[in-house]
Amino acid sequence: MQVENRYIERFRRQLSRGEVILFTGAGFSYDAIARDGRPVAQVDDLKEELARIAFPSTPTAAGESSIADLYEVAVARGEGRVKQVFEDRLHVDSRKTPERFDRWFAMPWKRHYTVNVDDLDEVVRGRASMARSLRPVSALSHVAVQTNELLSIHLNGRLNDFPQVTFAARQYAQRAGMPDPWYEMLTADLLTSPVLFIGTIVNEPGLWQHLEMRNTRGQGDVELRPPSYLVSPSLPPARAALLKRYNVDWLQVTEKEFYEQVLVGASTEAVTGHQAIQRRHHPTTAGSSLRSVSQLRSEKSNADPALYLHGREPVWSDVEPSGFAVVRDFEANLLDRAKNGREKVLLLTGTAASGKSTTGMRLTLGLESEGARAFSYDTATGSLSVSQVLRAARAHKPEVIFIDDVDVFGEAAGRLLRDLAELPRTQRVIATIRNSRLQGLPVESELATVAWSEHAIPPLHDEDIDAVIASLERAGLLGLMAGLSQEERRRIFREQAGRHLLVAMYFATSGEQLEDKVRSECEDLSGASRMAYGMAALATTDRQWVSKAELLLGLGNLGFTRDGNQILNEIENLVQRQLLVSSSGGLSVRHRWIAEKVCRLLHGQRPDAPSDRRLGIRVGVRGGSANQPAYARAPNVAPAHQPRPHTAAC
Missing domain, CATH: 1.10.8 (Helicase, Ruva Protein; domain 3)
Incomplete structure (x- = not known):
């Protein structure tokens, strides 16, 4: 059979973005050779081997029994013999297995999941040179990790997990009753990423069930699950008819035919895909977050310019002449002071949403237009280590440095401003901070040795x-x-x-009143929409964002596990209603002031109550180590400050 060009072109585009999930069943390993010289055992082969151990005097046992039942009885009656069968039939011979499997694992997959227990991926890792390291892991014994390696996740276990590999129905039942972070992450991946399923489907335990995790699309819902593919030479008619309900296209070819027709000619897309993955996983450093203002102002923003007037956080294009951010009356005198005054540090203070950020950005642009070498530090993506920020400043040698919400550095904020001001090339440091937070930090004492001034943002004239x-x-x-x-x-x-x-x-x-509007928006939401809005709001209060996959992980832990496409539609509706803003990084509430009101409302406080940082215990996004379970942080998220759904409810 021939794969249609429209599928080839679409798949290669998805591959070039490094976003495709590879999900393999036994059919994927069909041409791999085991150590006993025979092909790696398929389901029917294993059933025959297990039946001889479990029921040696019943020739028809293999055809009359499921592999789950045969495995459980065989292990009980001859565990050592079953282990030997696995060693002979599932250990892959590196010398005899086709090299095309090296190319398979060298592709820029987002992740690889498999229901197989053979060690084909380990063999490839040992013999092939790849642009990206391959890391086989067992869902039975490994904690989910964050890594830029290609995770090859064995959902039923690996050979060295024997006899705990998942074959028996009782084992499936035991796992179904326990929290399983790998399966939670898999569910999110299957709903938010294009998936390439490869396997026989006919009688493999687990593979069809995982395909069904994509769920069907409800009547009236928009299809938001990315188009996916099932590679299998044959399929029962009923299952073939169901595929479209999961937004999966059936490619009626073998693994080898797909490789030859699709992957062999995808070298350019493979390189581009690896570059995309590298960008996603490359740790954000202080150096990469301290960026030239001339570069920032030349970048095209995807944000709707007019939404700035309805509360979106400002971007650099807003303060350009073509933007909608107005020049305030007081800014002319402030800019003159920034150009000609003796102060090294200008601290802009004011209440939330008073326009501090916009004024700070405009002052920085004004100095840059006078020829100053101006840089802006992004506290949302960069390191909060003072030493790293200083190291980046020494490397870039800025004359003007802008830092919005400098209070995120905590008690080190004043020391950072002082040390930046004392660098040889620094002429001005412009920073913003809320009145309420300035009072609780030792900023004034730290700035005692440098000339500085505080400028409160005035009310509207x-x-x-x-x-x-x-x-x-x-x-x-x-x-x-x-x-x-x-x-x-x-x-x-x-x-x-x-x-x-x-x-x-x-x-x-x-x-x-905007507070009344925020309250009514919260009251109008319920179920998964309300929870997703709360998670995004808490992330926004910390100048972070969340991805759809992270929201799905968090919602799954709160019990919203059914109708995955419907949940995606509910999240998309939040974007369409402009409650959430979508950017290249992910999703956030349109303004931090609004996000804080939302968090207080969902926490049961008055919207004007003092901020309670303990809200993070209740509404779902916080940081942590990379060794936490998968539901705590999706592995495709950079470690610096990215948010992660937590398992508690609002």
Whole structure:
């Protein structure tokens, strides 16, 4: 049979992004040669071998019994003989097994799952040279780890797990009743990544059940499961008819035919895919997070520019002349002071959502336009080690450094600002911090040896109000103010001028208090949507994001395990309603101020109550070591500060 070009092209595109899951059954190893010189045992071969041990006087036992029953009886009656069968029929001979399997494992798979217990992957690892290390692991004995290696996960165990490998029905029942982080991660992978299934499907225990984990699409739901593939030369008609319900295309070819028709010509896509995986797994360093402002302002943002006026966190394009962030009246004097003053450190303070970040970015751009070598440090992705940030600054030699929310460095924030200011090339350090957090940190005492000044972000002045109204009109977001006179528009803003810029803009355009809007949004959500929103909100409060896979992991631990595509639709609805913002990194709430209100509401507090960091115990995202179970951190997430779903409820 021939694989259709449309499938080949689509699969290679997915492969080039390093996002395909390889899932193999016994049919994958069909051409591998075992140490006894015969092909690696398939299901029917093992049934014959086990039947001779379990029921030596019953010739029909293999055909009349399941492999699960035969395995359990055979181990009970002759464990040593069963072990020898496994050694002879499932240990792969490196010298006789085709080298094309080396190419299979050299592809840029996101992960490899298998229901096989043979050691084909170990043989390939021992003889092949690959761009990415291959790491076979057993789901029975290994804790899920975070690594940029290709994990080859044996869901039923490996040969050296014998006799605990999962063959018997009783063993499946025991595992089904226990928390299994590997299966939780697998469920998320099967729903959020394209999957290449290779196996016979006809009588393999486990493989079809895993394919069914993709679930069917509910009536009215949009298909959000990535298109996937099943490679098998034959399939029962009923199962073939079911594949489309799982968004899986049946490729009626053998493993070898798929290799020759699809993988052999995918060298370019393989290189690109490995590069994509390397970028995902490469640890974010202080050096890579300290970036030139000239580079940042030239990058194209996927964010909707107008959403800045409805509360999205600012990006560099917002403060460009074409953006919707207005120039505040006080900023001209502040920029003059930044250019000509003697202070080495300018600390911008204010309440949440008062416009600190936007002003800091604009000052930095202003100094950069004067010829200064300006850099910005991303605290969301970079190291929070003062020594590493200083090392990066010494390497890049910036003249102006901008750090938003410098309080994330905790008690070291003041020391960091001082040490950066004292570097030979540094002319200005511009940082933002909330009023409430400044009071609890030893910033003033640490800055005693350098010239510095604090600048509180003021409330809206009349000139600011006119500028904001003009920006809202340019964006087509005047809302309730559209039919009002300019003076009436100003009056609405003046009534809100003592409040946050974000809150004032929202009230002026909608006539609704933003806190009431956030409350109603939370009350309107239920079930998986409410939990997902809470997890994303908690991540956002720490300037982090979550991926869809991480949300699925967290929701799975909270009991939302059915109807996977429906849950994906619920998450997508949060994005479509602009409750969550999607970026290249993942998903987050549209503004940190809103995220904090959401967390307090879900925690049962008043939205204006003091922040309670213990909320992390209740609503689901926190950091930790790379040795935790898979449900704690998906292995495709960089270790620095990325969030991870926790198992507790909101």
